[in-house]
Amino acid sequence: MTNLTSTDLILEEKPQEINQPTHGWLLILRRLLGNRLARIGLLILILLLVMAVAGPYLAPYDPNALDMANRLSTPDSNHLLGTDEFGRDVLSRIIYGAQVSLKVGLIAVGISMVAGTLLGVLSGYYGGLIDEIIMRLMDILFAFPAILLAIAILAILGEGVENAMIAIGVVYTPIFARITRGSALTVRQTTYVEASRALGASDGWIIFSHLLPNVSAPIIVEASLSLAFAILNEAALSFLGLGTQIPDPSWGRMLKESRGFIQSAPWLGIFPGLAIMLTVMGFNFVGDGLRNALDPHFQQIFSKTRSS
């Protein structure tokens, strides 16, 4: 699968200059759509977005409406994906769950992107003691397994979906900080930044007009990949009972509740599981596609090492 993608890309892309900046959103989009997996990923994400936005119009039932007479009914024409232990429609819950997943993913990644980028720029641009302090802190956060750190943060903040967003946001901050810092270090020493400084530009000006545009590509790629992990983590936290609280539908929570019915009503676990899997896959495909589209140089090295 990966080999196939790589060759696809090699065929489509022509080698480019190392430092040539990628520009033009149309170009990026065309490159992205040229990647078959990214196309699949985009399709999944569009579907997810539609589910999240138009959920109330799409869902055949109220996701929290109990129907004790019809509980654990097998998937049929009334309930396309069956009903759960309280007679709630699984399809409706999955549609509403998309909203939760997407919201948590976007907000959590938003938090880590803003915080991480800010810290990374400060660290990379100013260097010295600030760099030391920030990056050692990031190292400490980075040393913990993601889900463990999230659980620890939730233990302090308390359970709930809002706190889960903050926890996931904090967990992914170091990644953004590192990426930004790396780019900022390189850009800081370029002649155009020196020139800018010589002309009397302030630090803020240099950061916003030179540094940030230069780090945006890797950050966008990282954000799309992090979204996948954030959604996966929300599901894991909800599975552990720390994320989304009852009775709101969340895919992780649905998985948790399905455990007792693996033999008698397997659809309770299969469909939310599929939803999580497809969403994570979608974000990963798009993330990979974006990486290739935004950084052809990286793509080349990447495909060479992969195929060798």
Add this chain to the structure above:
Amino acid sequence: MHNQRLIKTVVLLVLVTLIITACSPQQSTLKETVVVTKEVQTVVTQEVEVEKLVTPTADPSGIKRGGILNAAISADPQGFDPHITSAYSSFQVLENVYDTLVTVDENLNMVPSLATGWEISEDNLTWTFHLQEGIKFHNGRELTADDVVYSYQRIMNPDTGSGASWRFSAVESIDAPDALTVVIRVASPSPNLLNMIGGYKGMSIVPKEIVDDGTVNTTPIGTGPFKFVEYVPGDRVVLEANSDYWEEGKPYLDGVTFKIIPEETVLLTNLLTGEVDWAGTLPPQQVTELATSGEVIVDKVSGNDYWYIGLNLNRKPFDDVKVRQAIAYAINRAEVAMGAKWDTATANQGPIPNTSSWYSDYQPYTQDLEKARQLLAEAGYPDGFKTEFMVTNFYEETVRAAQVLQAQLAQIGINAEIRTLEWGAWLEDEGKGNYDMYIMGWIGNMDPDEFYYSVHHTGEVFNFTGYSNPTLDELLEKGRVETDVATRMDIYSEVSKIVIDDAPYVFLYNPANVNAWQPYVRGYFTRSDNAINFDSTWLDR
């Protein structure tokens, strides 16, 4: 080429046949309903329907001795001092290690145990108990009347902090006139005394020496059928047979190993694969399926536990009886029971199950949304209000019940959030009165006094709702000392009417006790008081 295909087909057919044979159940089970007539405290006669699964091959004679029984329980014991712990997980083990003066048989009759018999004086104020001769503690020392006196005084002593001390509230003195006689004097007639001292293992007789050397909470030494060997936290509790047990020939097993398996589904897998021979709990949604599958024996017995909604009478709007009654009218208990416990619970509007002679048929709250809305309007909440259910994931059934109740109450405009707490935090908030409504259960009650007094009498320790009704208090105090059974019946039927009408608790259901075991485990019965006794259990293999 053709030959090869033929051979392949034959091999495949043989394999399929083998698999099918291996999968077919070897033993079928038969469901029958037994009506048992039983006597409680030798005066009250009652009929109990007991559903039991009986294996047609069961053979009453030919008991086989030996072997270790692996029993799965879902929680770690919380200390082994029977006078202090209140955890059911502790008593699951201690039941087999300790004895009480009298005990309850599987039909809830009070029967002799350490005491072979007893007499009551004319004025009903002096009880004389005669101990069996030659009973030995697991450390080899002989049990005397002094040990009984010591144990009871330890329970009564406030410094001990025993949750069972209230059981002696009527007791004036306990003496040992000789080594085999115990005399208990009570201030007022106590028809319930046998139940009080033998109803549960928190009234066990412990030897003084293990209290003195401080090992009572870690290495229990009793007179029971099994000796304590070791406890590995989070893993197992090991017991071995007591060869000096006072009941001749028992126990039949060489020992019992309790394996601690918190996850219901894992516990079930362990039982089905034979990793454990006996299980104390089953996932409720699978009970019926398992019972009919015949893979294991599933024993379901109506229990004495009850689950309820506790309302905070110190908070608005629950201070208004109309609001409480509106809630009681708005809910459909059968659905709650089904949602929380599948078909292993019976809906009830009072606490006492319909299998008990004290059951009250006063059941006024059939679901009636119109009436509920009307009551809310009369109370000044025509559009309902916002509130919360406090539940704990330590008892998953409270979380499940809350989801059903939430949907039902929403129909009359009461929008309840569900606040799920960890068990310790839950208990703390209940104690502080920091809740609107909570869902919980009380277990192990038998006498009506136990069902009502400590939770509804004004100012009692377990009265967490802040409920107070002088008429009820008076009746409850009368009920404790009334010796005439018919009068007592009247008192408690009045009590149940008041409690159900005032609705500090909105009662939900009585769950059944469910135990399950491999077909080769014999001589075990699930009991309605949830006590787990392996003294007559043996392994047929």
